[in-house]
Amino acid sequence: MGQGLSCRTSDEHGLFTAVQFGDLDTVEAVLERDPSLIHRTTVFDRHSALHIAAANGRIEIVSILLDGSVNPDLLNRHKQTPLMLAAMHGKISCVQKLIQAGANILMFDSLNGRTCLHYAAYYGHTDCLQAILSAAHNSQVSISWGFSRFVNIRDGKGATPLHLAARQRRPECVHILLDNGALVCATTGGYGFPGSTPLHLAARGGSLDCIRELLAWGSDRLHRDASGRIPYTVALKHKHGACAALLNPSSAEPLVWPSPLKFISELNQDAKALLEQALMEANKEREKSILKGTTYMPPSPSHSDVGVDDSISEASDTELCCICFDQVCTIEVQECGHRMCAQCTLALCCYNKPNPTTACLTAPVCPFCRSCIARLVVAEVKTDQNTECDLNSPKLKRSRRSRNFSEGSSSFKGLSAVSSFGKIGGRGSGRIAAENAWVDKPLSLDT
Numbered sequence: 422m423g424q425g426l427s428c429r430t431s432d433e434h435g436l437f438t439a440v441q442f443g444d445l446d447t448v449e450a451v452l453e454r455d456p457s458l459i460h461r462t463t464v465f466d467r468h469s470a471l472h473i474a475a476a477n478g479r480i481e482i483v484s485i486l487l488d489g490s491v492n493p494d495l496l497n498r499h500k501q502t503p504l505m506l507a508a509m510h511g512k513i514s515c516v517q518k519l520i521q522a523g524a525n526i527l528m529f530d531s532l533n534g535r536t537c538l539h540y541a542a543y544y545g546h547t548d549c550l551q552a553i554l555s556a557a558h559n560s561q562v563s564i565s566w567g568f569s570r571f572v573n574i575r576d577g578k579g580a581t582p583l584h585l586a587a588r589q590r591r592p593e594c595v596h597i598l599l600d601n602g603a604l605v606c607a608t609t610g611g612y613g614f615p616g617s618t619p620l621h622l623a624a625r626g627g628s629l630d631c632i633r634e635l636l637a638w639g640s641d642r643l644h645r646d647a648s649g650r651i652p653y654t655v656a657l658k659h660k661h662g663a664c665a666a667l668l669n670p671s672s673a674e675p676l677v678w679p680s681p682l683k684f685i686s687e688l689n690q691d692a693k694a695l696l697e698q699a700l701m702e703a704n705k706e707r708e709k710s711i712l713k714g715t716t717y718m719p720p721s722p723s724h725s726d727v728g729v730d731d732s733i734s735e736a737s738d739t740e741l742c743c744i745c746f747d748q749v750c751t752i753e754v755q756e757c758g759h760r761m762c763a764q765c766t767l768a769l770c771c772y773n774k775p776n777p778t779t780a781c782l783t784a785p786v787c788p789f790c791r792s793c794i795a796r797l798v799v800a801e802v803k804t805d806q807n808t809e810c811d812l813n814s815p816k817l818k819r820s821r822r823s824r825n826f827s828e829g830s831s832s833f834k835g836l837s838a839v840s841s842f843g844k845i846g847g848r849g850s851g852r853i854a855a856e857n858a859w860v861d862k863p864l865s866l867d868t
Contacts, residue, residue, distance in 0.1 A: 445468035467498040475503035478512035493524040500531040507535040511546035542582035545591035579610020588622035592630035624652040627661035639677040691799040693729025699763035753800040759789040
Protein backbone atom coordinates (compact mmCIF):
# COMPACT_ATOMS: atom_id res chain seq x y z
CA MET A 422 0.00 0.00 0.00
CA GLY A 423 2.83 2.37 0.87
CA GLN A 424 4.45 1.63 -2.45
CA GLY A 425 1.20 2.53 -4.25
CA LEU A 426 1.01 5.90 -2.49
CA SER A 427 4.65 6.56 -3.35
CA CYS A 428 4.03 5.85 -7.03
CA ARG A 429 0.98 8.06 -7.01
CA THR A 430 2.93 10.93 -5.40
CA SER A 431 5.76 10.46 -7.90
CA ASP A 432 3.35 10.56 -10.85
CA GLU A 433 1.65 13.63 -9.43
CA HIS A 434 4.93 15.52 -9.06
CA GLY A 435 6.04 14.30 -12.47
CA LEU A 436 2.84 15.63 -14.00
CA PHE A 437 3.29 19.12 -12.57
CA THR A 438 6.95 19.24 -13.61
CA ALA A 439 6.12 18.07 -17.14
CA VAL A 440 3.36 20.67 -17.40
CA GLN A 441 5.69 23.45 -16.29
CA PHE A 442 8.35 22.59 -18.88
CA GLY A 443 5.90 21.71 -21.65
CA ASP A 444 6.78 18.01 -21.84
CA LEU A 445 3.67 16.95 -23.74
CA ASP A 446 4.63 13.26 -24.07
CA THR A 447 5.13 12.86 -20.34
CA VAL A 448 1.87 14.64 -19.56
CA GLU A 449 -0.06 12.33 -21.87
CA ALA A 450 1.67 9.23 -20.48
CA VAL A 451 1.02 10.14 -16.83
CA LEU A 452 -2.63 10.99 -17.47
CA GLU A 453 -3.09 7.76 -19.42
CA ARG A 454 -1.82 5.78 -16.39
CA ASP A 455 -3.95 7.73 -13.89
CA PRO A 456 -6.62 10.05 -15.39
CA SER A 457 -7.66 11.23 -11.91
CA LEU A 458 -4.40 13.22 -11.60
CA ILE A 459 -5.88 15.79 -13.95
CA HIS A 460 -7.83 17.12 -10.95
CA ARG A 461 -4.94 17.13 -8.44
CA THR A 462 -3.35 20.35 -7.12
CA THR A 463 -0.05 21.32 -5.52
CA VAL A 464 0.16 21.09 -1.74
CA PHE A 465 0.54 24.68 -0.62
CA ASP A 466 -0.68 27.09 -3.33
CA ARG A 467 -3.28 24.62 -4.62
CA HIS A 468 -2.22 25.16 -8.22
CA SER A 469 -3.85 22.79 -10.66
CA ALA A 470 -2.12 21.52 -13.78
CA LEU A 471 -4.22 24.05 -15.72
CA HIS A 472 -2.92 26.93 -13.55
CA ILE A 473 0.68 25.87 -14.17
CA ALA A 474 0.16 25.37 -17.90
CA ALA A 475 -1.58 28.73 -18.33
CA ALA A 476 1.05 30.64 -16.33
CA ASN A 477 3.87 29.13 -18.39
CA GLY A 478 2.16 29.50 -21.76
CA ARG A 479 1.88 25.77 -22.52
CA ILE A 480 -1.00 26.10 -24.97
CA GLU A 481 -0.94 22.46 -26.14
CA ILE A 482 -1.24 21.21 -22.57
CA VAL A 483 -3.93 23.80 -21.80
CA SER A 484 -5.89 22.45 -24.76
CA ILE A 485 -5.49 18.84 -23.56
CA LEU A 486 -6.65 19.70 -20.06
CA LEU A 487 -9.65 21.68 -21.27
CA ASP A 488 -10.56 18.85 -23.66
CA GLY A 489 -10.44 16.58 -20.61
CA SER A 490 -13.34 18.54 -19.11
CA VAL A 491 -11.21 20.48 -16.64
CA ASN A 492 -13.08 23.47 -15.25
CA PRO A 493 -11.50 26.64 -16.77
CA ASP A 494 -12.38 28.56 -13.59
CA LEU A 495 -10.48 26.40 -11.09
CA LEU A 496 -9.30 28.37 -8.05
CA ASN A 497 -5.93 28.14 -6.31
CA ARG A 498 -5.19 29.06 -2.71
CA HIS A 499 -5.63 32.77 -3.47
CA LYS A 500 -8.77 32.21 -5.53
CA GLN A 501 -6.89 33.02 -8.71
CA THR A 502 -8.10 31.42 -11.92
CA PRO A 503 -5.87 30.09 -14.73
CA LEU A 504 -7.03 33.10 -16.78
CA MET A 505 -5.68 35.49 -14.15
CA LEU A 506 -2.28 33.77 -14.17
CA ALA A 507 -2.15 33.74 -17.98
CA ALA A 508 -2.95 37.48 -18.02
CA MET A 509 -0.37 38.12 -15.29
CA HIS A 510 2.39 36.41 -17.29
CA GLY A 511 1.30 37.74 -20.68
CA LYS A 512 0.48 34.37 -22.25
CA ILE A 513 -1.91 35.62 -24.92
CA SER A 514 -2.57 32.26 -26.60
CA CYS A 515 -3.60 30.76 -23.26
CA VAL A 516 -5.75 33.80 -22.47
CA GLN A 517 -7.57 33.40 -25.77
CA LYS A 518 -7.98 29.63 -25.34
CA LEU A 519 -9.38 29.97 -21.81
CA ILE A 520 -11.82 32.65 -22.90
CA GLN A 521 -12.95 30.46 -25.78
CA ALA A 522 -13.47 27.63 -23.28
CA GLY A 523 -15.83 29.84 -21.29
CA ALA A 524 -13.55 31.18 -18.55
CA ASN A 525 -15.32 33.80 -16.46
CA ILE A 526 -13.63 37.21 -16.84
CA LEU A 527 -15.64 38.58 -13.91
CA MET A 528 -14.01 36.64 -11.07
CA PHE A 529 -12.09 38.24 -8.19
CA ASP A 530 -9.08 36.86 -6.35
CA SER A 531 -8.72 36.91 -2.56
CA LEU A 532 -5.37 38.74 -2.48
CA ASN A 533 -6.51 42.18 -3.63
CA GLY A 534 -9.96 41.52 -5.06
CA ARG A 535 -8.65 41.81 -8.63
CA THR A 536 -9.88 40.44 -11.93
CA CYS A 537 -7.97 39.25 -14.98
CA LEU A 538 -8.36 42.78 -16.39
CA HIS A 539 -6.52 44.22 -13.38
CA TYR A 540 -3.72 41.69 -13.86
CA ALA A 541 -3.26 42.48 -17.56
CA ALA A 542 -3.20 46.24 -16.86
CA TYR A 543 -0.86 45.96 -13.86
CA TYR A 544 1.75 43.90 -15.69
CA GLY A 545 1.42 45.83 -18.94
CA HIS A 546 0.35 43.06 -21.33
CA THR A 547 -1.54 45.01 -23.97
CA ASP A 548 -2.48 41.99 -26.11
CA CYS A 549 -4.04 40.24 -23.12
CA LEU A 550 -5.80 43.46 -22.13
CA GLN A 551 -7.28 43.78 -25.62
CA ALA A 552 -8.39 40.15 -25.66
CA ILE A 553 -10.19 40.48 -22.32
CA LEU A 554 -11.88 43.72 -23.35
CA SER A 555 -12.98 42.14 -26.64
CA ALA A 556 -14.41 39.21 -24.71
CA ALA A 557 -16.30 41.61 -22.45
CA HIS A 558 -17.81 43.28 -25.51
CA ASN A 559 -19.09 39.98 -26.83
CA SER A 560 -20.20 38.21 -23.66
CA GLN A 561 -22.94 38.27 -21.07
CA VAL A 562 -20.77 40.62 -19.00
CA SER A 563 -21.68 43.57 -21.20
CA ILE A 564 -25.36 42.63 -20.93
CA SER A 565 -25.59 41.84 -17.23
CA TRP A 566 -22.96 44.21 -15.87
CA GLY A 567 -22.44 46.71 -18.65
CA PHE A 568 -19.18 47.11 -20.55
CA SER A 569 -18.38 50.53 -19.08
CA ARG A 570 -18.81 49.17 -15.57
CA PHE A 571 -16.46 46.29 -16.36
CA VAL A 572 -13.74 48.60 -17.74
CA ASN A 573 -13.94 50.65 -14.53
CA ILE A 574 -14.18 47.66 -12.20
CA ARG A 575 -12.55 48.26 -8.81
CA ASP A 576 -10.38 45.91 -6.78
CA GLY A 577 -10.59 45.45 -3.03
CA LYS A 578 -8.83 48.77 -2.41
CA GLY A 579 -10.84 50.79 -4.88
CA ALA A 580 -8.34 50.78 -7.74
CA THR A 581 -9.52 50.47 -11.34
CA PRO A 582 -7.31 48.89 -14.04
CA LEU A 583 -6.49 52.44 -15.18
CA HIS A 584 -5.16 53.32 -11.72
CA LEU A 585 -2.90 50.26 -11.77
CA ALA A 586 -1.63 50.90 -15.31
CA ALA A 587 -0.85 54.53 -14.49
CA ARG A 588 0.98 53.63 -11.25
CA GLN A 589 3.00 50.86 -12.93
CA ARG A 590 4.08 53.08 -15.85
CA ARG A 591 2.13 51.28 -18.58
CA PRO A 592 1.27 54.01 -21.13
CA GLU A 593 0.04 51.59 -23.81
CA CYS A 594 -2.39 50.02 -21.34
CA VAL A 595 -3.46 53.49 -20.19
CA HIS A 596 -4.27 54.39 -23.79
CA ILE A 597 -6.24 51.18 -24.44
CA LEU A 598 -8.29 51.58 -21.26
CA LEU A 599 -9.08 55.25 -21.95
CA ASP A 600 -10.03 54.35 -25.50
CA ASN A 601 -12.48 51.80 -24.09
CA GLY A 602 -14.21 54.16 -21.69
CA ALA A 603 -12.07 54.11 -18.54
CA LEU A 604 -12.87 57.09 -16.30
CA VAL A 605 -9.91 59.44 -16.30
CA CYS A 606 -11.19 61.19 -13.14
CA ALA A 607 -11.92 58.08 -10.99
CA THR A 608 -10.53 58.22 -7.44
CA THR A 609 -9.15 55.37 -5.35
CA GLY A 610 -10.23 54.12 -1.96
CA GLY A 611 -7.38 52.49 -0.05
CA TYR A 612 -5.01 52.02 -2.98
CA GLY A 613 -2.07 54.43 -2.96
CA PHE A 614 -3.16 57.55 -1.14
CA PRO A 615 -6.96 57.75 -0.69
CA GLY A 616 -8.68 59.91 -3.27
CA SER A 617 -5.91 59.59 -5.87
CA THR A 618 -6.79 59.86 -9.55
CA PRO A 619 -4.81 58.04 -12.26
CA LEU A 620 -2.92 61.32 -12.77
CA HIS A 621 -1.81 61.33 -9.11
CA LEU A 622 -0.54 57.77 -9.51
CA ALA A 623 1.23 58.50 -12.81
CA ALA A 624 2.90 61.48 -11.10
CA ARG A 625 4.02 59.21 -8.29
CA GLY A 626 5.37 56.64 -10.75
CA GLY A 627 7.12 59.30 -12.81
CA SER A 628 5.87 58.21 -16.24
CA LEU A 629 5.77 61.11 -18.68
CA ASP A 630 4.04 58.96 -21.29
CA CYS A 631 1.23 58.04 -18.90
CA ILE A 632 0.85 61.68 -17.91
CA ARG A 633 0.65 62.70 -21.58
CA GLU A 634 -2.12 60.18 -22.23
CA LEU A 635 -4.12 61.19 -19.16
CA LEU A 636 -3.82 64.91 -19.85
CA ALA A 637 -4.85 64.38 -23.48
CA TRP A 638 -8.03 62.72 -22.23
CA GLY A 639 -8.90 65.63 -19.96
CA SER A 640 -7.45 64.61 -16.59
CA ASP A 641 -7.70 67.49 -14.11
CA ARG A 642 -4.34 68.83 -12.91
CA LEU A 643 -6.09 70.63 -10.05
CA HIS A 644 -7.89 67.60 -8.61
CA ARG A 645 -6.92 67.06 -4.96
CA ASP A 646 -6.60 63.75 -3.16
CA ALA A 647 -7.83 63.16 0.38
CA SER A 648 -4.83 65.02 1.82
CA GLY A 649 -5.36 68.02 -0.44
CA ARG A 650 -2.45 67.31 -2.79
CA ILE A 651 -2.64 67.93 -6.53
CA PRO A 652 -0.62 65.72 -8.96
CA TYR A 653 2.02 68.47 -9.27
CA THR A 654 2.74 68.20 -5.54
CA VAL A 655 2.98 64.41 -5.75
CA ALA A 656 5.50 64.61 -8.60
CA LEU A 657 7.64 67.08 -6.65
CA LYS A 658 7.56 64.91 -3.54
CA HIS A 659 8.86 61.92 -5.48
CA LYS A 660 11.45 64.06 -7.30
CA HIS A 661 10.04 63.62 -10.81
CA GLY A 662 11.01 67.06 -12.06
CA ALA A 663 9.96 66.74 -15.71
CA CYS A 664 6.56 65.37 -14.68
CA ALA A 665 6.15 68.22 -12.21
CA ALA A 666 6.92 70.76 -14.93
CA LEU A 667 4.11 69.41 -17.12
CA LEU A 668 1.71 69.15 -14.19
CA ASN A 669 2.41 72.64 -12.89
CA PRO A 670 -0.98 74.44 -12.90
CA SER A 671 0.72 77.59 -14.18
CA SER A 672 1.93 75.87 -17.38
CA ALA A 673 -0.17 75.88 -20.55
CA GLU A 674 -3.11 73.49 -20.78
CA PRO A 675 -2.67 70.60 -23.25
CA LEU A 676 -5.04 69.82 -26.08
CA VAL A 677 -7.60 67.17 -25.15
CA TRP A 678 -9.99 64.91 -27.02
CA PRO A 679 -13.43 66.52 -27.46
CA SER A 680 -15.20 64.00 -25.23
CA PRO A 681 -18.39 66.08 -24.81
CA LEU A 682 -18.96 65.81 -28.56
CA LYS A 683 -18.31 62.04 -28.69
CA PHE A 684 -16.49 62.89 -31.90
CA ILE A 685 -13.35 60.77 -31.82
CA SER A 686 -15.28 57.58 -31.04
CA GLU A 687 -17.14 57.95 -34.36
CA LEU A 688 -13.97 58.10 -36.45
CA ASN A 689 -12.74 55.64 -39.00
CA GLN A 690 -9.97 53.76 -37.15
CA ASP A 691 -7.19 54.80 -39.53
CA ALA A 692 -8.24 58.46 -39.33
CA LYS A 693 -8.42 58.18 -35.56
CA ALA A 694 -4.84 56.88 -35.42
CA LEU A 695 -3.62 59.84 -37.50
CA LEU A 696 -5.39 62.35 -35.27
CA GLU A 697 -4.16 60.68 -32.09
CA GLN A 698 -0.60 60.83 -33.36
CA ALA A 699 -0.98 64.48 -34.38
CA LEU A 700 -2.47 65.45 -31.02
CA MET A 701 0.29 63.76 -29.04
CA GLU A 702 2.91 65.44 -31.22
CA ALA A 703 1.18 68.79 -30.69
CA ASN A 704 1.33 68.32 -26.93
CA LYS A 705 4.99 67.31 -27.17
CA GLU A 706 5.69 70.63 -28.90
CA ARG A 707 3.95 72.31 -25.95
CA GLU A 708 6.15 70.29 -23.59
CA LYS A 709 9.29 71.54 -25.30
CA SER A 710 8.36 75.14 -24.56
CA ILE A 711 7.53 74.25 -20.94
CA LEU A 712 10.79 72.33 -20.39
CA LYS A 713 12.97 74.75 -22.39
CA GLY A 714 15.92 75.94 -20.38
CA THR A 715 15.43 73.37 -17.62
CA THR A 716 17.51 70.33 -16.78
CA TYR A 717 14.67 68.23 -18.15
CA MET A 718 14.90 69.60 -21.69
CA PRO A 719 14.76 66.67 -24.15
CA PRO A 720 17.88 66.17 -26.30
CA SER A 721 18.19 68.07 -29.55
CA PRO A 722 17.53 66.19 -32.79
CA SER A 723 20.49 64.29 -34.13
CA HIS A 724 22.36 65.61 -37.16
CA SER A 725 20.62 63.02 -39.33
CA ASP A 726 17.25 64.51 -38.38
CA VAL A 727 18.17 67.98 -39.55
CA GLY A 728 17.89 69.01 -43.15
CA VAL A 729 16.30 65.80 -44.38
CA ASP A 730 15.96 65.94 -48.14
CA ASP A 731 12.28 65.32 -48.73
CA SER A 732 12.22 66.48 -52.32
CA ILE A 733 12.27 62.89 -53.59
CA SER A 734 8.54 62.44 -53.17
CA GLU A 735 7.36 65.99 -52.57
CA ALA A 736 3.60 66.35 -52.84
CA SER A 737 2.17 68.70 -55.36
CA ASP A 738 0.68 72.03 -54.27
CA THR A 739 -2.81 70.66 -54.80
CA GLU A 740 -2.17 68.05 -52.07
CA LEU A 741 -1.23 70.65 -49.45
CA CYS A 742 -3.77 71.64 -46.82
CA CYS A 743 -5.53 74.81 -47.97
CA ILE A 744 -5.76 76.03 -44.38
CA CYS A 745 -2.13 75.97 -43.24
CA PHE A 746 -0.43 75.54 -46.66
CA ASP A 747 2.21 73.49 -44.87
CA GLN A 748 1.10 69.90 -44.27
CA VAL A 749 -0.15 67.26 -46.70
CA CYS A 750 -3.91 66.61 -46.63
CA THR A 751 -4.37 63.33 -44.79
CA ILE A 752 -7.98 63.62 -43.53
CA GLU A 753 -11.12 63.73 -45.67
CA VAL A 754 -14.51 64.96 -44.49
CA GLN A 755 -17.46 62.87 -45.58
CA GLU A 756 -19.87 63.34 -47.26
CA CYS A 757 -18.63 66.64 -48.71
CA GLY A 758 -15.17 65.25 -49.58
CA HIS A 759 -13.13 68.30 -48.48
CA ARG A 760 -9.63 67.59 -47.21
CA MET A 761 -7.37 68.93 -44.47
CA CYS A 762 -4.21 67.90 -42.70
CA ALA A 763 -4.51 66.14 -39.34
CA GLN A 764 -3.24 69.21 -37.47
CA CYS A 765 -5.90 71.52 -38.86
CA THR A 766 -8.56 68.89 -38.20
CA LEU A 767 -7.45 68.93 -34.57
CA ALA A 768 -7.79 72.70 -34.51
CA LEU A 769 -11.43 72.27 -35.52
CA CYS A 770 -12.30 69.35 -33.27
CA CYS A 771 -10.05 69.48 -30.18
CA TYR A 772 -10.18 72.07 -27.47
CA ASN A 773 -8.70 72.78 -24.08
CA LYS A 774 -10.18 71.04 -21.05
CA PRO A 775 -13.96 70.76 -21.55
CA ASN A 776 -15.97 73.29 -19.59
CA PRO A 777 -19.02 71.76 -17.85
CA THR A 778 -21.03 74.89 -18.66
CA THR A 779 -20.44 74.36 -22.38
CA ALA A 780 -20.92 70.61 -22.53
CA CYS A 781 -23.67 70.90 -25.18
CA LEU A 782 -21.53 72.35 -27.96
CA THR A 783 -22.65 71.86 -31.53
CA ALA A 784 -20.76 69.43 -33.72
CA PRO A 785 -17.75 70.83 -35.63
CA VAL A 786 -18.37 71.98 -39.20
CA CYS A 787 -16.32 71.75 -42.38
CA PRO A 788 -14.45 75.06 -42.85
CA PHE A 789 -14.98 74.93 -46.60
CA CYS A 790 -18.71 74.27 -47.00
CA ARG A 791 -19.92 74.74 -43.37
CA SER A 792 -21.68 71.37 -43.34
CA CYS A 793 -21.59 69.32 -40.12
CA ILE A 794 -18.68 66.91 -39.92
CA ALA A 795 -20.36 63.52 -39.63
CA ARG A 796 -17.44 61.25 -40.49
CA LEU A 797 -13.71 61.47 -41.10
CA VAL A 798 -11.61 59.06 -43.13
CA VAL A 799 -7.99 58.93 -44.25
CA ALA A 800 -7.52 60.83 -47.50
CA GLU A 801 -5.86 59.03 -50.38
CA VAL A 802 -2.61 60.89 -50.95
CA LYS A 803 -1.13 60.95 -54.45
CA THR A 804 2.29 62.03 -55.66
CA ASP A 805 2.92 63.89 -58.89
CA GLN A 806 3.30 60.49 -60.57
CA ASN A 807 -0.20 59.47 -59.39
CA THR A 808 1.14 56.75 -57.11
CA GLU A 809 -0.12 56.28 -53.61
CA CYS A 810 2.08 57.43 -50.75
CA ASP A 811 2.56 56.00 -47.29
CA LEU A 812 0.98 58.52 -44.90
CA ASN A 813 3.54 57.66 -42.23
CA SER A 814 6.52 58.12 -44.53
CA PRO A 815 8.88 60.97 -43.62
CA LYS A 816 8.96 61.82 -47.32
CA LEU A 817 5.52 63.36 -46.90
CA LYS A 818 7.01 66.00 -44.65
CA ARG A 819 7.26 69.13 -46.77
CA SER A 820 9.96 71.59 -45.82
CA ARG A 821 8.60 74.83 -44.46
CA ARG A 822 8.65 77.66 -46.98
CA SER A 823 7.55 81.28 -46.96
CA ARG A 824 3.99 81.67 -48.11
CA ASN A 825 1.54 84.48 -48.23
CA PHE A 826 -1.32 83.17 -46.04
CA SER A 827 -3.63 85.75 -47.57
CA GLU A 828 -3.94 83.37 -50.52
CA GLY A 829 -6.55 81.47 -48.52
CA SER A 830 -9.92 82.70 -47.39
CA SER A 831 -9.75 85.29 -44.61
CA SER A 832 -11.85 82.99 -42.43
CA PHE A 833 -8.91 80.58 -42.25
CA LYS A 834 -6.31 83.06 -41.00
CA GLY A 835 -7.02 82.59 -37.31
CA LEU A 836 -7.37 78.85 -37.72
CA SER A 837 -4.04 78.44 -39.46
CA ALA A 838 -2.33 80.03 -36.50
CA VAL A 839 -4.05 77.63 -34.11
CA SER A 840 -3.14 74.60 -36.19
CA SER A 841 0.61 75.20 -36.40
CA PHE A 842 1.42 72.03 -34.48
CA GLY A 843 4.52 69.86 -34.59
CA LYS A 844 5.16 67.52 -37.46
CA ILE A 845 3.52 64.12 -37.45
CA GLY A 846 5.93 61.38 -36.49
CA GLY A 847 8.92 63.69 -35.92
CA ARG A 848 11.89 61.68 -34.80
CA GLY A 849 13.44 64.49 -32.83
CA SER A 850 10.82 64.56 -30.10
CA GLY A 851 11.83 61.16 -28.77
CA ARG A 852 10.98 59.65 -25.41
CA ILE A 853 12.08 61.68 -22.43
CA ALA A 854 11.83 58.79 -20.02
CA ALA A 855 12.08 55.06 -20.66
CA GLU A 856 9.51 52.69 -19.25
CA ASN A 857 10.45 49.83 -16.96
CA ALA A 858 10.31 46.39 -18.53
CA TRP A 859 8.69 43.54 -16.62
CA VAL A 860 10.59 40.29 -16.68
CA ASP A 861 8.39 37.24 -16.98
CA LYS A 862 9.28 34.26 -14.83
CA PRO A 863 7.77 30.77 -14.91
CA LEU A 864 5.48 29.78 -12.08
CA SER A 865 7.35 27.85 -9.40
CA LEU A 866 6.14 24.53 -8.06
CA ASP A 867 5.63 23.77 -4.43
CA THR A 868 4.84 20.10 -4.33
